[in-house]
Amino acid sequence: MTAAATPTDVYLIPGFFGFTNFGEFKYFSHAKRVLSEMLVARGLTAKVHAVRSLPTASLPRRAATLLETIVSTATPNSVIHLIGHSTGGIDARLLLVPGVTLPTTLAVEPVAARVQSTVAISSPHRGSPLADVLTSVMGQQLLQILSMATIRSIRLGKLPLPILTRMTKILAPVGGMLGARGGLVEQLYVDLLRDFDVEQSRQLEAFFRLVRADRSLLPQLAPPAMELFNTRCTARAGVRYGCVLSQAHPPTLGGHVRTGLNPLDQASYGLFQALYRLTALQPTTVPPLTQTQRSTLREAYGTVPTPGANDAIVPTLSQVWETILVAVWGDHLDLLGYFEDPRATPPHRDWLRSKSGFNRGVFLDVWAKIAGFICAEAQPT
Secondary structure (H helix, E strand, O other): OOOOOOOEEEEEEOOOOOOOEEOOEEOOHHHHHHHHHHHHHOOOOOEEEEOOOOOOOOHHHHHHHHHHHHHHHOOOOOEEEEEEEOHHHHHHHHHOOOOOOOOOOOOOHHHHOOEEEEEEEOOOOOOOHHHHHHHOHHHHHHHHHHHHHHHHHHHHOOOOHHHHHHHHHHHOOHHHHOOOOHHHHHHHHHHHHOOOOHHHHHHHHHHHHHHHHOOOHHHHOOHHHHHHHHHHOOOOOOOEEEEEEEEOOOOOHHHHHHHOOOHHHHHHHHHHHHHHHHHOOOOOOOOOOOHHHHHHHHHHHOOOOOOOOEOOOOEOHHHOOOEEEEEEEOOOOHHHOOOOEOOOOOOEOOOOOOOOOOOHHHHHHHHHHHHHHHOOOOOOO
16 A cells, blocks of 8 residues: 555546536546545545646647646656546557657656556547547537536436427438538537536537547547557556446336336436447457456446447457456446436536436446555455
C-alpha cells in the first residue's frame, strides 16, 4: 500500500462526452465521492481531481490538457494515479508513453515518472465502430443530440416520451440514419434545450462550440486507427495498468417484455437497442487474451464475450487492457453511477434502460476494486 504519509493525487479523466460540470451536474459526482471515502478507509488520504477535458479534441491534445491539469494542481512531489472513463483511459495511456511528444510546452517526463497506476473504465483500446458512425456529418449532429440527451436525463430523470421516440427513429434504421434526417435532429436539439435555464443553456452552447471547433477525436477512435495507435503506444515500466469492463445484455424481444408496458421505458429500451446495434455493426477483432483474462471474463459473463458484445458505446473486448480489475453487466455510464436509484442521496439517474441489472452494490464493488488497485492490494496477474 502507498504510505499514508506520501502525498497522493488521483485524477479522474472524462470520456468524449467530456462535460465535466454543468451547474450542479458533475460528470464524476458519484464516483469521486465514493472513491475518496474508499481510499480513506484504506488509510490513504488523497486529493481526487476531476479533469476538465476538451470533448472531441484529438488524443494528443486531450493528453496535453491532462498534463497541464496535473502540473497546475498536483501536490509537489506527490505520487499520481490516473483513472480514465472511456476515451479518458486512452488519454492516460498516451500521456505515459515513454518519449511521447504532445502539443504543449510543458515537459511530460517529470509528471509521467510520478504516475504509479492507471485504470481505464470502459475504454475503447481497440476502437469502437460507433466512432465511424459519428464521424459523418449526420453523425456529428447525432453526437450533439446524444450528449445533450445524456446531460438532460442525468440531471432531470427520464427523457420525455416524444423526444425518446424521435431519437429512436433517427437511430434505428442504420442506413437511413445517414440520410436526410438533419431537420429532425435540429428540431430535437431545440426541444432538448428548452429544458435548461438560461445559464445552463449558455454552458451547453459553449460546450458544443468546443465540439464543433475540434472534432479530431472520433476518427482516431475507429478500430483501424486504434490498431495503429496500439503499435506505437508502449507501456511505461513501473506503472500498473488496470481496466474495468462493461457489457450490456443484447437487446431482445424478451428485453422489451421485461421492460413492461410503460411507453417511456419501452422507448428508452428502444434507444439502447439502436445504440447497441450500431456499436456491434462492425465487430471488433478479438484481442489476444491471456489465460487469466479469459478466466476473469468467463467468471463475470459465463463465457468470453463475442466480438459484437458491447455496452452501447464500446465493444467489451475492446476494453481489455492488461489487468482486468472487474468485469460487470452494465451500460457505458452505469459504472460512473448513472443507474436508476432515486432513493440515494443524491439520487442516481439512469442513462439508458438496458436491463443489465446494474445496481448500487455493483457500483460500490467496481470502485472498491479501483481503490484497491490504487493502494496496490493484491490483483490477478
